[in-house]
Structure formats: structure tokens, C-alpha cells
Amino acid sequence: MRLDGENSGEEQEEQVNSVAYSICGDGFPHPQELVVGYALTSKKKKSFLQPQLIGLARNRGIFFVAIDLNRPLAEQGPFDVILHKLSGKDWCEIIEDYGQKHPEVTILDPPDAIELLHNRQSMLQDVVALNLSDCHGKVGVPQQLVVTKDPSSVPYEVAKSGLKLPVVAKPLVVDGSAKSHELFLAYDEFSLSELEPPLVLQEFVNHGGLLFKIFIVGEAIKVVRRFSLPNVSKRDLSKVAGVFRFPRVSCAAASADDADLDPSTAELPPRSLLERLARELRHRLGLRLFNIDMIRQHGTKDVFYVIDINYFPGYGKVPGYEHIFTDFLLSLVQSKYKKRPVA
Structure with missing residues (x-):
């Protein structure tokens, strides 16, 4: 199914299977290895996913993976975070359904909140x-x-x-x-x-x-x-x-x-x-x-x-945005692990 605002995932710069997880004693991936699935317009992808962000993120264990809009989202991943900025009723329904079925994945941000x-x-x-x-x-x-x-x-x-x-x-x-x-x-x-x-x-x-x-x-x-x-x-x-x-x-x-x-x-x-x-x-x-x-x-x-x-907004124009954003992404997964009960 084709959605507004983006082409298919042919231009993926990183593939999910390129990420090597290190499994901790609790059976979960180590929090320093973070997979961020993104669904962005071509314009937003160009302005946001700049080489300095991708390089710094990789050095810190963060991997950006393009979501293929021509495939069911449930068949892709696994993702720790989904970053999106697309329009259209179809996409909103897809991301809302995915969030309900995968509460362990952080959605940035909820479509109904964005709609305001x-x-x-x-x-x-x-x-x-x-x-x-x-x-x-x-x-x-x-x-x-x-x-x-x-x-x-x-x-x-x-x-x-x-x-x-x-x-x-x-x-x-x-x-x-x-x-x-x-x-x-x-x-x-x-x-x-x-x-x-x-x-x-x-x-x-x-x-x-x-x-x-x-x-x-x-x-x-x-x-x-x-x-x-x-x-x-x-x-x-x-x-x-x-x-x-x-x-x-x-x-x-x-x-x-x-x-x-x-x-x-x-x-x-x-x-x-x-x-x-x-x-x-x-x-x-x-x-x-x-x-x-x-x-x-x-x-x-x-x-x-x-x-x-x-x-x-246009974070790519903010000086040092790549450090701000990678810190933020790591804080998401760190807070998630802190909340998990000790087995």
C-alpha cells in the first residue's frame, strides 16, 4: 500500500539484519544498541538524516532503518523506536494499530497528538x-x-x-x-x-x-x-x-x-x-x-x-542537533530498562 509523503524503502541506508544485538542476562538487547525505524518524507529525510547524525549515531550504537511503506509494518523490525512524519489517514491507522500491538516500541509521536x-x-x-x-x-x-x-x-x-x-x-x-x-x-x-x-x-x-x-x-x-x-x-x-x-x-x-x-x-x-x-x-x-x-x-x-x-521541525539547522538527538534516543531506551522489574 502506498502512503502520502514518501517512496518505498528502496533507498534504505541501513538494513535491520545489519544490526548485531548483544543479549543481556534478562534476554533483552543491550540498551546501547538501538534500532530506530523511520518513516519520513524525502525532504525531511534529507534535512534530518545528515551524515554527521548517522555517523555519530552509529558510533553510539544507534541504527536508523528506513520503513518500507509497501510492506506491512508488522513484518519489519524489530524496532526500539519509530520516528515518523507522514500525513494521511492510512498511515495514522497503521501506526496507531502497531503501537497498540507493540507497547514495547516507543512511537515518536502519537498521531492523535500530532494532529492538534x-x-x-x-x-x-x-x-x-x-x-x-x-x-x-x-x-x-x-x-x-x-x-x-x-x-x-x-x-x-x-x-x-x-x-x-x-x-x-x-x-x-x-x-x-x-x-x-x-x-x-x-x-x-x-x-x-x-x-x-x-x-x-x-x-x-x-x-x-x-x-x-x-x-x-x-x-x-x-x-x-x-x-x-x-x-x-x-x-x-x-x-x-x-x-x-x-x-x-x-x-x-x-x-x-x-x-x-x-x-x-x-x-x-x-x-x-x-x-x-x-x-x-x-x-x-x-x-x-x-x-x-x-x-x-x-x-x-x-x-x-x-x-x-x-x-x-527543522532540527538539521540547529547547531549540535546530532548530539542532542542521540542523547535523547539513548535516554528513551535507558529509561525503559530502568522501569523493567528485576527477574
Whole structure:
């Protein structure tokens, strides 16, 4: 059966039978030898399974094995971990069924949990419910409006909601396509009728043209800076009208970490705040591999907004990601063995 997002397993770089297990006294494979079955799109495979990750993983006893989507999953393996990022109802049913029949295998991550991040209306609900505010700062979500009706109704809906201009317009559904990541900045509500619902309209918050991408890998947190949209002034609003399309800012390759930036803008969010946010979202979302796009409100030190959450993001662009990820994979199997009762 052919599934969305990937070809067959002809391009496997490692075969299951190439892995030599050392059996411990309890009859289980030694935890330092870990087989990770992966089902990734071609694009994700290229960006994530880079030579430095594969080499380091092999040196640490971790073997990545391509899952053949043209064969029943139950006939493949054995796997310790399954790493996946594919779309489609068929794949979700396969991985859910496999997880139920093989509870000893760690699935990264459950399809039903991932599904929450495929909708921009639901992805930020847990941040709103968290209402995170303490001595280290405050984390919220920009005011949002979901538009699913005819485009001509958009100006009325915006005026009715009290949403302030400008607004960022994003497709409601996140399906991995280029279209689902299109980004528009609208300076007047009437121009919004040019866009095609379903949309999420998000109030634009001035943030000094800088975005913080917070990468979560299990309990590990890595923050990188990315350039973002510049501030918009009242003078700009009086002179500019219309809707303007922007590239996918949040995944731009250009890092802002080494740029000469205003210290008040570039200062990373407090570590303790990020740790609490990550811990709460891991629990609420039921995910271990995701990233949070966060901005700091311009002119403040401790007011932050989460504008997007993405599943299995571009880890390959994170410095040292191969060490972070291999540590994470080994921690999974080590915790599994610690939980096993002694015979």
C-alpha cells in the first residue's frame, strides 16, 4: 500500500539484519544498541538524516532503518523506536494499530497528538489555557480570529471581533505543503477579502524583527534566533494599504544569533520560563518533538507571545542537533530498562 509523503524503502541506508544485538542476562538487547525505524518524507529525510547524525549515531550504537511503506509494518523490525512524519489517514491507522500491538516500541509521536498541531486554531489553545505568568515573565498568544466563510465576510468579521490592524493571515490547516505556510500581512481589513479562507488572522505584535525558535527534543531545549518581520508604526498604517505576502520567515536559514542586534531585543527569554513552558506543553500536547515560535513584545523585557507550534521541525539547522538527538534516543531506551522489574 502506498502512503502520502514518501517512496518505498528502496533507498534504505541501513538494513535491520545489519544490526548485531548483544543479549543481556534478562534476554533483552543491550540498551546501547538501538534500532530506530523511520518513516519520513524525502525532504525531511534529507534535512534530518545528515551524515554527521548517522555517523555519530552509529558510533553510539544507534541504527536508523528506513520503513518500507509497501510492506506491512508488522513484518519489519524489530524496532526500539519509530520516528515518523507522514500525513494521511492510512498511515495514522497503521501506526496507531502497531503501537497498540507493540507497547514495547516507543512511537515518536502519537498521531492523535500530532494532529492538534495541524490546525492553527487548536495548536495554541494549550498556551492560552496555561496562562503562564510568573516573576520571570508572561507568555500569551496574540488575539486571533478564525475565518471559514466567504471572503467577502472577512472585513465584517474583523470589525466585529475588535482585532487591531495590521494582522497576520495564515492558512488554518497545516499539512506540510508550501501553501499551508504562506504568510500575509494585512494593513486594512477590506484587502483581506482577497485571501482564501479558511484562515487564521493573528494580531501583529511589534517584536523588533526577531523571532525565537525554541526546539524541544524530549527534555532538552535549544533556542536560536531568526530574523522576522520588522515593526509597523502608526505612520506606516496611515500610508500603506493592502495585503502583502512574505516568505516563511520562521524557518529561514539565516540565523540572527551572530548579528549585531539591540541587546534589549536579542536577549534570550529566561531559561526558567522556557523550561516551565516546555514542560507544561510536553505534558499537555503529549509530544516530545516540537518547536515553539516565540516573540518578545517590542519595548518590554518579559512579555512574550507564542505565534506557532510545529511538530518535528527543522532540527538539521540547529547547531549540535546530532548530539542532542542521540542523547535523547539513548535516554528513551535507558529509561525503559530502568522501569523493567528485576527477574
